[in-house]
Amino acid sequence: MNTALNIQPPALGEVWPGQGGIYAGVMPARADAASYHMIIPATDIGRFEWGRYREESLATSLVDGKANTDALIAVGGHPAAEAARAYAADGHADFDLPAIAELYEIWLNLNGKIDAWYWSSSQRSADTAFGMDFGDGYQFYDGKNGELRVRPVRRLPI
Numbered sequence: 001m002n003t004a005l006n007i008q009p010p011a012l013g014e015v016w017p018g019q020g021g022i023y024a025g026v027m028p029a030r031a032d033a034a035s036y037h038m039i040i041p042a043t044d045i046g047r048f049e050w051g052r053y054r055e056e057s058l059a060t061s062l063v064d065g066k067a068n069t070d071a072l073i074a075v076g077g078h079p080a081a082e083a084a085r086a087y088a089a090d091g092h093a094d095f096d097l098p099a100i101a102e103l104y105e106i107w108l109n110l111n112g113k114i115d116a117w118y119w120s121s122s123q124r125s126a127d128t129a130f131g132m133d134f135g136d137g138y139q140f141y142d143g144k145n146g147e148l149r150v151r152p153v154r155r156l157p158i
Contacts, residue, residue, distance in 0.1 A: 025109030051078035068121035084152035095152035097121035
């Protein structure tokens with residue numbers, strides 16, 4: 001499989017040299033969005049609140065972590081999204097807090113290689129946002145004022 005950069009990705013879960021982390025597979029095309037490779041840091045970048053508890057946000061996409069992260073950053077006060085967006089590796093600073101569907105695809109592709117609970121960028125309500133347990137693939141929602149781990153995702157066009 002070649003990318004727009006004409007680079008062959010490594011095996012799932014392996015470091016992709018120069019791309020900012022490990023290869024987490026392909027996010028399939030959805031609606032009008034093209035498919036893309038996903039790269040994630042080898043470890044999480046810390047624990048953060050989702051932020052702005054009891055406030056609705058525009059981060060309601062279940063599939064587009066970039067759009068969600070953009071919406072969260074625009075209004076401020078969302079530590080998990082801000083940490084994901086601030087992350088940089090191998091000269092790349094284009095990471096986002098993944099949407100819940102992106103987390104699910106990563107879990108499918110790396111099943112058994114990651115075992116932790118992570119925030120997504122997908123809001124469920126004014127009080128809660130979606131997260132995922134990588135130990136068993138359980139998707140849940142938790143209070144935005146709670147802290148969970150953050151594992152940013154970077155997109156690489158196919």
